[in-house]
Amino acid sequence: xxxxxxxxxxxxxxxxxxxxxxxxxxxxxxxxxxxxxxxxxxxxxxxxxxxxxxxxxxxxxxxxxxxxxxxxxxxxxxxxxxxxxxxxxxxxxxxxxxxxxxxxxxxxxxxxxxxxxxxxxxxxxxxxxxxxxxxxxxxxxxxxxxxxxxxxx
Amino acid sequence: xxxxxxxxxxxxxxxxxxxxxxxxxxxxxxxxxxxxxxxxxxxxxxxxxxxxxxxxxxxxxxxxxxxxxxxxxxxxxxxxxxxxxxxxxxxxxxxxxxxxxxxxxxxxxxxxxxx
Numbered sequence: 484x485x486x487x488x489x490x491x492x493x494x495x496x497x498x499x500x501x502x503x504x505x506x507x508x509x510x511x512x513x514x515x516x517x518x519x520x521x522x523x524x525x526x527x528x529x530x531x532x533x534x535x536x537x538x539x540x541x542x543x544x545x546x547x548x549x550x551x552x553x554x555x556x557x558x559x560x561x562x563x564x565x566x567x568x569x570x571x572x573x574x575x576x577x578x579x580x581x582x583x584x585x586x587x588x589x590x591x592x593x594x595x596x597x598x599x600x601x602x603x604x605x606x607x608x609x610x611x612x613x614x615x616x617x618x619x620x621x622x623x624x625x626x627x628x629x630x631x632x633x634x635x636x
Numbered sequence: 637x638x639x640x641x642x643x644x645x646x647x648x649x650x651x652x653x654x655x656x657x658x659x660x661x662x663x664x665x666x667x668x669x670x671x672x673x674x675x676x677x678x679x680x681x682x683x684x685x686x687x688x689x690x691x692x693x694x695x696x697x698x699x700x701x702x703x704x705x706x707x708x709x710x711x712x713x714x715x716x717x718x719x720x721x722x723x724x725x726x727x728x729x730x731x732x733x734x735x736x737x738x739x740x741x742x743x744x745x746x747x748x749x750x751x
Contacts, residue, residue: 484666593670600665607659635666635725 484601486632490560493518495621495628500567505531507569508548511584515561519586526550526586538573545606546571549585551595558587558598562624564615581615605631642712645740647719649707650677652734656726657705663722664709672709679704716740 501507516523529550568578587595
């Protein structure tokens with residue numbers, strides 16, 4: 484699976500420090516909704532619901548909130564660098580400053596799982612997260628992500 | 637039960653670096669391998685080295701070994717090459733000692749897996 488099929492430059496953001504995790508998810512849902520045509524309110528609720536089952540934050544300071552929607556066609560991957568980081572309500576890490584949002588079709592659960600696995604693999608690449616953290620614009624984030632994705636089989 | 641739509645093979649992997657199992661299974665999910673059975677195992681070298689004192693003087697012949705994982709997965713034939721590439725990517729060259737072994741076998745009967 485290649486991330487390039489699911490991510491676009493307009494789904495990559497460098498964001499100012501938010502007030503809270505929920506404020507960040509709200510902003511991401513709004514931005515993804517505006518770029519994709521998805522219902523931002525439904526997306527936000529779905530992301531919140533997933534986080535309520537357990538934080539998706541990892542010890543590396545990366546979070547992977549994800550949502551599965553009925554009306555979705557295909558899948559979307561978005562990536563945000565959050566300046567200063569945000570408390571993602573995880574016992575494993577104090578702050579998260581890289582957030583991958585995955586949105587998929589309810590009827591295509593396996594594709595969703597494969598995408599999550601792909602993102603996890605990309606994040607394991609040596610120096611990859613440092614590169615994302617140095618990105619100053621969404622376009623730069625996008626280019627770095629595609630480059631890292633291309634390195635994998 | 638749904639019959640598979642393309643020929644399937646049983647892929648067996650012996651992973652000599654158990655700490656890589658998470659990475660391997662994540663990779664499985666990425667490339668489309670939807671199921672596997674993982675068993676903790678020990679190779680003959682490890683048993684000879686650790687449990688059979690009579691061979692203690694020759695232990696170096698068998699190399700260090702901290703255990704292994706055996707992974708069994710019935711998968712479509714088209715996934716065998718991606719699986720092998722993934723394994724090489726994760727463990728390094730397969731011709732190095734203490735990396736991994738992979739082989740496949742034909743599946744003559746197939747029951748009970750639902751995709």
